[in-house]
Amino acid sequence: MATGRELMGRSLDRATTLRLGRTVSAQAYGQIVTVVVQIALVPLLLHAWGPGTYGAWLLLSAVPFYLTFSDFGFTYVAKNAMVMAVSAGQPDAATRVFHSIFALLCVAAPLLLGLSALIIIAVDVPDVLGADAVTPTTARATVLLLVVNVLLYQFFLLVCAGIRSENRPASEAIWAASARLLEGVAVAIAAVAGGGLVAAAAAMVGARLLALLGAYRWLRRLSGWLRLGVRAADRETLEGxxxxxxxxxxxxxxxxxxxxxxxxxxxxxxxxxxxxxxxxxxxxxxxxxxxxxxxxxxxxxxxxxxxxxxxxxxxxxxxxxxxxxxxxxxxxxxxxxxxxxxxxxxxxxxxxxxxxxxxxxxxxxxxxxxxxxxxxxxxxxxxxxxxxxxxxxxxxxxxxxxxxxxxxxxxxxxxxxxxxxxxxxxxxxxxxxxxxxxxx
Structure with a gap:
């Protein structure tokens, strides 16, 4: 039976085959990182915090991740639109998409953060989530920091769209997986150093911000024509x-x-x-x-x-x-x-x-x-x-x-x-x- 590489080699040009090979390898790296982080953190956090606090972490961290979809899919379609625009020789169109989504996130992120803060303050978070192993203050601070992390993730996705725009999906996948790894390492270090849930959530925010800045600097170095801003943002692009x-x-x-x-x-x-x-x-x-x-x-x-x-x-x-x-x-x-x-x-x-x-x-x-x-x-x-x-x-x-x-x-x-x-x-x-x- 022919392997996937042999099938690609028979039907696609060398450049495409090599690019797809790099992308598959990068995707495999992402799968490995996800599995390793998930498996490694369980015994480590259980040892550092104990079952009660670790259980509270699982409960508190589950809620903010629903906000991963807070951009309503805009960053996903932006990636596709930008790749198509650049391939068609229309970098200005790609910039309009990039700036329009950035403008949308700049408006939506503070609103979502403010709304989340009001809800977190108004409700008894440990009681609602069953996380009675931590105090209400700790629970609220942890959830709020995790919400900040997820909102930063939306900006990271947009930068990843820029990285992909010149058909560099392998680089995008490596940055995404490395950011997950960095977050996992940050949580582990915070817990081992004696920090609680708030320290772990703050470490995640710091790791995500570091990954965001690193990815954007890498993007600017390789695609100097693309930068974050709102100059080219327009309503027609968002409507499309x-x-x-x-x-x-x-x-x-x-x-x-x-x-x-x-x-x-x-x-x-x-x-x-x-x-x-x-x-x-x-x-x-x-x-x-x-x-x-x-x-x-x-x-x-x-x-x-x-x-x-x-x-x-x-x-x-x-x-x-x-x-x-x-x-x-x-x-x-x-x-x-x-x-x-x-x-x-x-x-x-x-x-x-x-x-x-x-x-x-x-x-x-x-x-x-x-x-x-x-x-x-x-x-x-x-x-x-x-x-x-x-x-x-x-x-x-x-x-x-x-x-x-x-x-x-x-x-x-x-x-x-x-x-x-x-x-x-x-x-x-x-x-x-x-x-x-x-x-x-």
Whole structure:
């Protein structure tokens, strides 16, 4: 079987192949950083703070991260728009996007911070979140600092859009992963040095600010024509971005429905044992999505650059390469899961969960279908033409949740998995039509 590198080498020019290779490597680095930080911080923070304080940290830090979407998807569509503009030889258009989003963030960030501060002061944060291991003052200060960190993250995303604008997705991914690593190290140092939750949150803010300044300095050195400001900001540019931005926000909403709601459905219909079986089995079967997401993220900027330059022929070749790599990954994934799950599930759960059929087969099928449609969705989203597909996805996700209840009542876990398979299979023709792939 041909490897992904061999497939790329046969169909793409050397420069594109090398660029994609660097981007895939950078995405892999990001995955490693995420896993290492998540795993390493657990025992370290437990040792430094104890279970009570660490539990409070988990509860308090969960809330501000919802503000990660506070720009309503504008930085994502800005990346695509800027890459297309630069590739089309229109740096002035890219600057207008950059300045317009910066102006939006400069207005939205203080408003969100002020509103967050009022809410934090008005409510009893430890009582609302169940974080009774810390004082109200500590809880409020921690949450407020975490909100500041998330708002700084929006500006960091915008700088990353500038880094990507000249089709440098590998550099963007390295900066994003390094910033996550820096945050993790900062929290670890604060905790080991004897600091509490406020010190850890302040360390995160300092790390994010340092990463923001470092990334911006790097951007200015390599792309001297692009700088933060509001001189070129205009309302027309924002009006052209808001529809794809809001439409892109529907994607995580639909994903949240399909990931979280089935757990509640299974819990209500089958109880704790069914919930554990479903959640554990799904965790194992969804591990293959990491590889597909890595590939999808690696080719997004390439599709935007090719669209901006009008090179539809190379875009078609890239699509065929992506499809070939995706099918190879799906085949390896399906065989691996079906062979390993009967052994891994009992080991992970100390014998509490065993592989069940046809439930496991249906779950694998649903993930394979998700891999296919998410790959087809990538070229559409890369050029900000994803509006119809995301609206349909949200509708499909809502309908699936409604269907999962009666199917689970009648067929047990097989019914839940079948509902998920139907949802993701339905999105394959949707993305095929949205991308007009027959024309390629």
């Amino acid at each position: 971005l808001w529809r794809p931005a809001i439409a892109y926000m529907l994607l995580p909403l639909g994903q949240a429905l399909l990931i979280q709601a089935p757990v509640l459905v299974v819990g209500g219909a089958l109880g704790a044992v069914g919930t554990v079986t479903f959640a554990t089995s799904r965790t194992i079967t969804r591990m293959g999505m990491a590889a597909i997401n890595m590939i999808n993220n690696s080719v997004t900027a390439e599709y935007a650059a090719l669209a901006g330059s009008g090179d539809h022929q190379r875009a078609g070749r890239l699509l065929r390469v992506q499809a070939g790599v995706t099918l190879c990954i799906i085949l390896v994934y399906a065989v691996t899961v079906l062979v390993a799950a009967p052994v891994v599930l009992p080991l992970l759960t100390h014998g509490a969960v065993a592989a069940a059929y046809p439930f496991l087969l249906l779950l694998v099928g649903s993930v394979a279908a998700e891999m296919i449609w998410s790959s087809l969705f990538t070229p559409i989203a890369a050029v900000n033409r994803h509006g119809t597909a995301t609206v349909i996805f949200l509708i499909v996700a809502a309908a699936t949740v409604a269907l999962a209840g009666p199917l689970t009542e009648r067929f047990g876990l097989n019914g839940t998995a079948a509902a998920l398979l139907l949802a993701h299979a339905a999105m394959i023709p949707v993305t095929l039509l949205a991308g007009n792939y027959r024309a390629r």
